[in-house]
Amino acid sequence: MLATAEKTKAAQSLATAASAMAQNEVHLRDLMADEARCMKMIVEVDGMTLDFSRQRIPAEVLPHLLDLWSEVDGAGKIQAMKSGMPINSTEDRSVLHHALRAARESVYRDKDGVNTVELVWGVLDKIKAFSEKVRNGEWVGATGKALTDVVAIGIGGSYLGPEFIYEALRTDKTARESAGGRRLRFLANVDPIDVTRATEGLDPETTLVVVVSKTFTTAETMLNARTMREWISKKLGSDSVAKHMVAVSTNTEKVVEFGIGQENIFGFWNWVGGRYSVCSAVGVVPLALQYGFEVVADFLSGARAMDDHFFSAPAEANLPVLMGLVGVWNASYLGFPTRALLPYCQALLKLAPHIQQVDMESNGKRVKVDGSELQSDAGPVNFGEPGTNGQHSFYQLMHQGRVVPADFIGFKESQQPVELEGEVVANHDELMSNFFAQPDALAFGKTAEECRAQGIPENLVPHKVFTGNRPSSSLLITKLDAFQLGRILSLFEHRTAVEGFVWGINSFDQWGVELGKVLATQVRSQLSKSRKEGASVSGFNYSTTKMMQSYLA
Numbered sequence: 339m340l341a342t343a344e345k346t347k348a349a350q351s352l353a354t355a356a357s358a359m360a361q362n363e364v365h366l367r368d369l370m371a372d373e374a375r376c377m378k379m380i381v382e383v384d385g386m387t388l389d390f391s392r393q394r395i396p397a398e399v400l401p402h403l404l405d406l407w408s409e410v411d412g413a414g415k416i417q418a419m420k421s422g423m424p425i426n427s428t429e430d431r432s433v434l435h436h437a438l439r440a441a442r443e444s445v446y447r448d449k450d451g452v453n454t455v456e457l458v459w460g461v462l463d464k465i466k467a468f469s470e471k472v473r474n475g476e477w478v479g480a481t482g483k484a485l486t487d488v489v490a491i492g493i494g495g496s497y498l499g500p501e502f503i504y505e506a507l508r509t510d511k512t513a514r515e516s517a518g519g520r521r522l523r524f525l526a527n528v529d530p531i532d533v534t535r536a537t538e539g540l541d542p543e544t545t546l547v548v549v550v551s552k553t554f555t556t557a558e559t560m561l562n563a564r565t566m567r568e569w570i571s572k573k574l575g576s577d578s579v580a581k582h583m584v585a586v587s588t589n590t591e592k593v594v595e596f597g598i599g600q601e602n603i604f605g606f607w608n609w610v611g612g613r614y615s616v617c618s619a620v621g622v623v624p625l626a627l628q629y630g631f632e633v634v635a636d637f638l639s640g641a642r643a644m645d646d647h648f649f650s651a652p653a654e655a656n657l658p659v660l661m662g663l664v665g666v667w668n669a670s671y672l673g674f675p676t677r678a679l680l681p682y683c684q685a686l687l688k689l690a691p692h693i694q695q696v697d698m699e700s701n702g703k704r705v706k707v708d709g710s711e712l713q714s715d716a717g718p719v720n721f722g723e724p725g726t727n728g729q730h731s732f733y734q735l736m737h738q739g740r741v742v743p744a745d746f747i748g749f750k751e752s753q754q755p756v757e758l759e760g761e762v763v764a765n766h767d768e769l770m771s772n773f774f775a776q777p778d779a780l781a782f783g784k785t786a787e788e789c790r791a792q793g794i795p796e797n798l799v800p801h802k803v804f805t806g807n808r809p810s811s812s813l814l815i816t817k818l819d820a821f822q823l824g825r826i827l828s829l830f831e832h833r834t835a836v837e838g839f840v841w842g843i844n845s846f847d848q849w850g851v852e853l854g855k856v857l858a859t860q861v862r863s864q865l866s867k868s869r870k871e872g873a874s875v876s877g878f879n880y881s882t883t884k885m886m887q888s889y890l891a
């Protein structure tokens with residue numbers, strides 16, 4: 339079953355438990371009737387409550403999951419990460435995204451002994467000063483106008499996290515007030531349509547462009563950066579670029595080569611993986627420009643609070659560890675290939691796209707750290723959509739089709755409460771009625787007997803039966819502000835790490851994205867030669883040749 343832990347006692351107990359459950363058809367209806375069991379599966383940490391009682395984990399199996407964590411030396415692996423050991427072994431890098439949100443006086447050393455927190459605060463101080471200058475109109479554009487709008491260019495990890503945070507805070511009262519009408523747009527796709535969408539209604543005179551790229555070599559980002567440079571130069575002349583473009587990167591040389599001065603670069607480091615970089619200048623520059631540095635500082639404190647919890651809480655009370663163990667159980671023991679992320683909060687509409695990258699780029703692997711092949715699939719397919727929208731889309735499949743383990747997220751308070759006179763409940767309570775109802779509908783289902791008792795005609799009974807026994811966890815959180823948002827981000831980042839630790843994989847490299855890039859280079863050069871010199875398509879397989887010929891015709 340589990341490659342890394344297949345010989346451990348706990349792994350064997352878990353495998354036995356999983357097959358016994360399948361044979362005995364243990365149903366969540368029975369598991370949920372055991373209140374002592376449920377009590378152990380509801381864990382509260384500073385106003386964030388995780389209820390994983392609706393997972394298909396019998397009371398006696400939970401200790402085996404915790405044993406598995408001990409047997410793979412989970413605590414030791416957390417410590418290795420925390421202390422800067424090069425756990426990203428294929429790139430010989432430390433993994434220190436927690437240092438990005440550490441308190442100024444903390445010390446996290448990288449593999450070479452450098453205190454990364456000092457570096458982090460050097461950049462944070464620079465961002466604070468810069469963002470304040472732009473926001474208060476001290477830093478102006480080439481024609482002397484204040485820069486009220488920002489376009490952040492970047493893709494993958496240099497885009498998804500910042501957009502997720504931007505959207506989540508857009509309707510938060512404090513952040514919204516602080517934004518004061520400023521605009522932030524993202525330009526990610528190399529599709530030229532995205533340039534039009536990102537710049538619609540913007541004027542180069544009042545726009546600042548932030549080019550975000552760890553490597554500063556990503557083809558999409560570089561072409562978009564050149565396109566935006568042209569957009570600015572065309573109207574304001576090429577000398578204006580210095581006032582209208584800044585960069586976030588680890589590759590100073592390439593940024594300078596591009597034409598952005600060293601003083602306008604906000605750096606980060608190779609111990610920050612792209613998908614774990616939202617707390618670095620990658621996210622902090624655009625978000626501080628939009629919401630002000632203080633709001634971003636709250637977000638960083640929230641992430642730090644969850645880091646501290648992750649590093650110190652015992653496994654049985656550790657939210658990322660528990661969620662990670664649930665993930666391993668569902669993916670590797672019960673064999674569920676997918677997982678849904680269902681925030682009952684419209685402001686979290688970009689959570690799922692971000693976690694798709696965090697989780698699938700991290701744990702979508704086929705080999706272990708030592709290069710040997712995994713004997714079972716590791717990370718699941720992640721997808722999601724805010725509730726209640728998802729209910730009117732793919733929940734049908736979740737209720738009566740495939741089993742998709744789900745993570746529900748709900749808040750006690752709305753960012754934007756509405757209560758109409760004469761309505762039964764306030765709008766947020768209406769939303770939350772669904773948050774509480776759906777997990778039970780999935781878990782308990784509806785039997786044929788229940789259908790008949792309701793007078794459903796016999797021919798419709800099979801269509802109206804819900805088999806139930808569909809697992810989910812629920813997270814109930816006070817409210818979505820910058821601080822809680824930081825906790826949520828860190829929680830999901832560490833869940834991914836926990837799962838990777840148990841599977842014994844390197845969750846911090848992403849070699850799987852390389853091959854497509856190489857092939858695109860070959861196609862690009864063919865398209866150029868064909869368009870510019872009329873060269874015929876050659877060197878590709880039959881199908882690609884045919885399709886490219888058709889494209890070029």
Ligand SMILES: O=P(O)(O)OC[C@H]1O[C@H](O)[C@H](O)[C@@H](O)[C@@H]1O
Pocket residue numbers: 493494495496550551552553554555556559612613699848851
């Ligand atoms: O920040 P960049 O160097 O431009 O990289 C952007 C993205 O592209 C790569 O293909 C990786 O898969 C991502 O992890 C990365 O975040």
